[in-house]
Amino acid sequence: xxxxxxxxxxxxxxxFEEKHAMxxxxxxxxxxxxxxKTLEGIITSWNPAAERMFGYTExxxxxxxxxxxxxPERLDEEAFIIxxxxxxxxxxxxxxxxxxxxxxxxxxxxxxxxxxxxxxxIIGASKIARDISDQKIAAERDGVLAxxxxxxxxxxxxxxLDGIITSWNKAAVKMFGHxxxxxxxxxxxxxxxxxxxxxxxxxxxxxxxxxxxxxxxTLRLAKNGSLIPISLSVSPVTDDKxxIIGASKIARDISKExxxxxxxxxxxxxxxxxxxxxxxxxxxxxxELKTPLTSINxxxxxxxxxxxxxxxxxxxxxxxxxxxxxxxxxxxLLDVSKIEAGKLHFAAxxxxxxxxxxxxxxxxxxxxxxxxxxxxxxxxxxxIKGDAHRIEQVIINLLTNAIRYAxxxxxxxxxxxADEHGVKLGVKDYGIGIASExxxxxxxxxxxxxxxxxxxxxxxxxxxxxxxxVTRHNGKIWAExxxxxxxxxxxxxxY
Ligand code: ADP
Numbered sequence: 001x002x003x004x005x006x007x008x009x010x011x012x013x014x015x016f017e018e019k020h021a022m023x024x025x026x027x028x029x030x031x032x033x034x035x036x037k038t039l040e041g042i043i044t045s046w047n048p049a050a051e052r053m054f055g056y057t058e059x060x061x062x063x064x065x066x067x068x069x070x071x072p073e074r075l076d077e078e079a080f081i082i083x084x085x086x087x088x089x090x091x092x093x094x095x096x097x098x099x100x101x102x103x104x105x106x107x108x109x110x111x112x113x114x115x116x117x118x119x120x121x122i123i124g125a126s127k128i129a130r131d132i133s134d135q136k137i138a139a140e141r142d143g144v145l146a147x148x149x150x151x152x153x154x155x156x157x158x159x160x161l162d163g164i165i166t167s168w169n170k171a172a173v174k175m176f177g178h179x180x181x182x183x184x185x186x187x188x189x190x191x192x193x194x195x196x197x198x199x200x201x202x203x204x205x206x207x208x209x210x211x212x213x214x215x216x217x218t219l220r221l222a223k224n225g226s227l228i229p230i231s232l233s234v235s236p237v238t239d240d241k242x243x244i245i246g247a248s249k250i251a252r253d254i255s256k257e258x259x260x261x262x263x264x265x266x267x268x269x270x271x272x273x274x275x276x277x278x279x280x281x282x283x284x285x286x287x288e289l290k291t292p293l294t295s296i297n298x299x300x301x302x303x304x305x306x307x308x309x310x311x312x313x314x315x316x317x318x319x320x321x322x323x324x325x326x327x328x329x330x331x332x333l334l335d336v337s338k339i340e341a342g343k344l345h346f347a348a349x350x351x352x353x354x355x356x357x358x359x360x361x362x363x364x365x366x367x368x369x370x371x372x373x374x375x376x377x378x379x380x381x382x383x384i385k386g387d388a389h390r391i392e393q394v395i396i397n398l399l400t401n402a403i404r405y406a407x408x409x410x411x412x413x414x415x416x417x418a419d420e421h422g423v424k425l426g427v428k429d430y431g432i433g434i435a436s437e438x439x440x441x442x443x444x445x446x447x448x449x450x451x452x453x454x455x456x457x458x459x460x461x462x463x464x465x466x467x468x469x470v471t472r473h474n475g476k477i478w479a480e481x482x483x484x485x486x487x488x489x490x491x492x493x494x495y
Contacts, residue, residue, distance in 0.1 A: 033108075033129040036115060039086060041066040041078065044124060053108075053131060055101030069098045071105065085114045085125040095132065107136045155230075155251040158237060161204060163188040166246060175230075175253060177223030191220045193227060207236045207247040217254065229254050283337035289330045297323055332461050336445065339468050346472055351388035352381050353423055353493070354416060360395040361414055368403050370410070377416040382423045384493050386473045391493070394466045394477075398427040398489045401463070404456050406431025406486065422475070422494040430486040439479055443467040466491070 027034050033050040037043050046061040054061075054069050061068065070078055077096060084091050091112040097105045108129040115124040149156050155172040159165050168183040176183070176191050183190060192200055199218060206213055213234040219227045230251040237246040300320050307313050338344040354377055361373050384391070395414075402412045406429035415426040434442060434449055441447045448460040470477040470491045481487035 033131075034126065035061075035066075035129070036124055036126045037066050038124045039082060039122065041082065043068070050129075053100065053106060053129065054098070060101075069100070071097060071099045081110075081112050082125065085112055086122060088114050088122060090114070098129070107132050155253075156248065157183070157251075158246055158248045159188050160246045161208060161244070163200060163204065165190070172251075175222070175228060175251065176220070182223075191222070193219055193221045203232075203234050204247070207234060208244060210236055210244060212236070220251065229258050279337055279340040282333055283341065286330050286333040286337060290327075290334065293323065293327050293330060297327070329459065332459070332465060335465050336461050339465075344468065344472075346387040346390055346469075348385055349388065350383050350385055351391075353384045353388075353391060353425070354380055354382055356388050356392045357395055357414060357416055357425060360392050360399060364396060364399040364403070371403050371406075371412050372410055373399065373412045373414060375414045375416070377414075379416060379418050379423075382416070382418050384423060384473075384495065386493070387469075390469045391473070394469050394491065395425065395427070397462045397466050401489070402427050402429035402431070402487075404458070405429065409486070422492055424490060424492045426488050426490045428486065428488040433483040433485050433487055434479065434481040435483050436481075439481060442479060443477065 027045075027047050030047065031049055033053045034045070034047045035043060035050050036045040043061050043064050043066055046056070046058045048058075050061070051057055056064075056068065066078060067075060074096060077094075081091050081094070091110065094110040094112070095107070096110060097107050100106055109132050111128045112125050114122045115126055117123045149167075149169050152169060152171055155175045156167075156169045157165060157172050158167045165183050165186055165188055168178070168180045172183065173179055178190065188200060189197060196218060199216075203213055203216075213232065216232040216234070218230060218232060220230050222228055231254045233250045234247050236244045237248050239245050297320075300316060300323065304313070304316055304320075307316060335344060357377070358375065361375050365371075365373050399412065399414070406412070409430040411430060413426075413428040415424075415428070417424050438449045442449065443463045443466070444460075445464045446460040447464075448458060466489075467477050470493065473493050475491055475493040477489070477491040479487055479489045
């Protein structure tokens, strides 16, 4: 080292010189900044640590006034320090700020002692300065953390691994009613109901293993004896070497959430009850409606046999048409209630779906002369196992919808294709179409697209039934559509 080279060889000196050399070596090698100055403030020594701290070399500093490193607004501190030193007193751990050569401010802790000459007269001062930036940052950080903890609406407390409370914030005072003075130093069982003490053993066990506990819902005891439902998060607290020394707890009062959850639960139950009642009513109403409808139908048929005049016959046919519509609506409602009650049963017989489709197309074409339905089939036979009547119901439903929702177009296409997995059937119209965001809902019970189709009457159950029937045959139903251009409803059934 350069400085060592200047030092005289120890051992070749007298004891006084030896001591002096030793001190010089210590000063040169210490991490603390050591500076000396005269009572007038002229710097007389400046060690390597001072160079590192303030950026001035020994050569630049010695002979300069100490104000070299004192920020202008702190000049009167110097008068105070020199005043103390002149009286022969030490200034210990004086926290202040000094300015480095590059202008940065260095927070330091200063200890200043008088220097006496051999006659005991005070001739100057020695200063030891220690950089406390890190300490300052840590203290500031601790201050911010303490302020956060104190102002938090959540209860935050800490405890040792033995369960002794070590901190207790304002929210904890509010939640439990114990003041900080009453709680700190006490065992955490202060707020644990007797029948839940074993929870603490579990929590501490987890904390010791270094585990966190999140959102543990439990009850804690307030000073006034009331029980508070809380959600608890507990984390291990470690010292600067990483050793677990305690636990921090954050507790949130969940009484309100619990009450609202209970209320939601009650509402849900109520809703379920109402829904069951509605299903019951629909089942009963459709059943009751069905009986008179069947007899009206019978009487109308009898009447038809006995009528010879054209005009009343026409009226009669219209009445029969309306009756048919009403009957199919009631049938659909009845089916819905059967689905809800899990009582919709299906036959399991082999049938040729091509024939079923042909029949359905024939039936609908016959009663809807304003539309032309063309059947495009790549096959003439395709045997499926299931309920032919229900599958026909699906096709009729899709065809009826194609007619109802395409009042201004003439053409309707029906496609049948088959592959090794099964058969695929599509009904295509050139009508009003369905917006893409509505497509996913159209198979839901009672769902109706509420824009252009407001003119078309319906209950929103036809597609729901189709979906149920196809799904119960292990198939799949879906729709492709473009508003204004038309829709194609597809379903696929396995063999
Ligand atoms: P609805 O009796 O109301 O027609 P559906 O369950 O058969 O009940 O159909 C549900 C909704 O899907 C209808 O209200 C209609 O908005 C829409 N929809 C069904 N088929 C078509 C179609 N071919 N073209 C356009 N919209 C359709």
